[in-house]
Amino acid sequence: MTQGICRNPTCPNAASATPVERYPGPGEYCPECGELLDALAPPVENDAPPSKAPPSNAPPSNALPFGGLTALQALQQFEAASPAVAPEAPKRSRKRFGIASAAVVLAALAAIFLLRPTAMGRATPKDVVRICRSAMTERFASDIVRAYAAKSRLPASRFELSSRAACDVHFAAAPGTGEGVVGYDGIVVVVNPQNPLSHLSNSDLRKIFRGDVTDWSELGRAPGPITAILPDDGTDEAQTLAQRFLLGSSVGANVRRMPSGAEIVRAVTSAIGRGAIGMVAFSAAVPAKVVKLDGAPAPSVMSIGDQRYPLAVAVTVDADGPARLPAAAGLVRYARSESAQSIVSQDGFVPKKGF
Numbered sequence: 001m002t003q004g005i006c007r008n009p010t011c012p013n014a015a016s017a018t019p020v021e022r023y024p025g026p027g028e029y030c031p032e033c034g035e036l037l038d039a040l041a042p043p044v045e046n047d048a049p050p051s052k053a054p055p056s057n058a059p060p061s062n063a064l065p066f067g068g069l070t071a072l073q074a075l076q077q078f079e080a081a082s083p084a085v086a087p088e089a090p091k092r093s094r095k096r097f098g099i100a101s102a103a104v105v106l107a108a109l110a111a112i113f114l115l116r117p118t119a120m121g122r123a124t125p126k127d128v129v130r131i132c133r134s135a136m137t138e139r140f141a142s143d144i145v146r147a148y149a150a151k152s153r154l155p156a157s158r159f160e161l162s163s164r165a166a167c168d169v170h171f172a173a174a175p176g177t178g179e180g181v182v183g184y185d186g187i188v189v190v191v192n193p194q195n196p197l198s199h200l201s202n203s204d205l206r207k208i209f210r211g212d213v214t215d216w217s218e219l220g221r222a223p224g225p226i227t228a229i230l231p232d233d234g235t236d237e238a239q240t241l242a243q244r245f246l247l248g249s250s251v252g253a254n255v256r257r258m259p260s261g262a263e264i265v266r267a268v269t270s271a272i273g274r275g276a277i278g279m280v281a282f283s284a285a286v287p288a289k290v291v292k293l294d295g296a297p298a299p300s301v302m303s304i305g306d307q308r309y310p311l312a313v314a315v316t317v318d319a320d321g322p323a324r325l326p327a328a329a330g331l332v333r334y335a336r337s338e339s340a341q342s343i344v345s346q347d348g349f350v351p352k353k354g355f
Contacts, residue, residue: 002021002022002023002039002040003019003020003021003022003039003040004019004020004021004022004028004037004038004039004040005017005018005019005020005037005038005040006018006020006030006032006033006035006037006038007035007038008030008033008035010033011030011032011033011035012032013030013031013032013033014030014033014035019040020037022037022039022040127158127325127327128157128158128159128160129158129159129160129168129169129325129327129328129331130160130162130166130167130168130169131145131159131160131161131162131167131168131169131170131171131331132162132167132169132170132171132320133161133170133171133172134171134172134173134235134236135231135232135235135236135237135259135260135261136173136185136235136236136237136261136281136283136284136313136315137171137172137173137236137315138161139347140171140315140343140344140347140349141161141171142161143343143346143347144171144317144331144334144335144340144343145159145161145331147334147340147343148330148331148334148335151334151339152327152330152334154327158327159327159331166320167320168319168320168324168325168328169317169318169319169320169328169331169332170316170317170318170319170320171315171316171317171335172236172315172316172318173185173236173240173281173313173314173315173316174236174239174240174313174314174316175240175243175244175312175313175314176313176314176316177314178314178316179336180316180317180318180336181314181315181316181352182315182316182317182335182336182340182341182344182349182352183314183315183341183344183349183350183351183352184304184305184307184312184313184314184315184349184350184352185281185282185283185304185312185313185315185348185349185350186281186282186299186304186309186311186312186313187237187240187241187245187279187280187281187282187311187313188279188280188281188282188285188290188291188299188311189205189277189278189279189290189291189293190264190265190268190277190278190279190280190285190288190289190290190291191268191276191277191278191288191289191291192268192269192273192274192275192276192288192289193269193287193288193289194274195274195275195277195289196221197221197277197289197291198291198292199291199292199293199294200219200291200292200293200294201293201294201295202245202293202294202295204219205245205293206245206246206249208226208228208277209228209230209246209249209251209252209255209279210246210249210250210251210252211228211251211252211253211254211255212252213226214226214254216275224274224275225275226275226276226277227256227267227273227275227276227277228252228254228255228256228276228277228278229255229256229257229258229264229267229268229276229277229278229279230251230255230256230257230258230264230278230279231257231258231259231260231261231264231279231280232257232258232259233257235259235260236281236313237261237279237280237281240311240313241279241311244310244311245279245311260284261280261281261284261285262284264278264279264280265278265280265284265285265286265287265288268288269287269288277291281348282299282304282348282350283347283348283349284348286348293310296308296309296310297309299311301350304350305350305351305353315344315349317332317335317336318332319332341353
């Protein structure tokens, strides 16, 4: 039996100089630390009888088969002197190699993801459909994009909701008609549900928002300060009111401005909003109380749908110039389709048919 000894100073086998059985392949390595074992020479038999001198006419020992050794001894010496064939790595070494290999693969995948986003299904900037939407159409644009992406099996990264001037598709709410109309909305007067006010003239309403009337008693109501609230400049509501309601009149300094109809409705319906009055989109009016304007039909699905209500607006979806990408043209077609009318109703707008 061939034996070997470990030379790794940190190994307990090396420290105790314990011989280890050594055989070709995995057996050439220390079972404790994986170090290559140094082969030990076969033990010398001290009690063997002295060998007889060969007769004078015998050939020299080096001329004998196997140099005078037995076949087994010659084979053992040959194995010890032969250069080691690359062995199978110890289990712990293979584990470390596997972890290192996995780390290299993950690093390569990360580099592909960062440097070449299209390889991971992400859209490059030139493939992104830029979508502009206004204050009144923000939720509607998001819902249409989500539905179209699912229908067309396009990744959400292909669509970018933006407020920039350069857009491929534009969602808007403004007076008008045309093939881009997908539904209707209107600008309505809202007050706190506890406020007994049910109707108001256009003249009195203008006085409130011009700052000429600041107390309810000036309109024949119970005394109390009026908190007037309008949407911010630049919103769909503010633009429509400037063109079709204020008619060139300036807004009073006491009138508060808020960025969205939802915030105005929250302020009007709050516990301290009993004396508040605001103007918001019909689609955003719930749970506030809607006030009728004298001389005009009450705002409703029917009066807004057929545009008899004086402050009705059209919700439109149009390509901003020639369609730059097929996905932009597809989005416009889908938004104008009958399939998208359920989303029009879901978001509080009046469908094209008016009901």
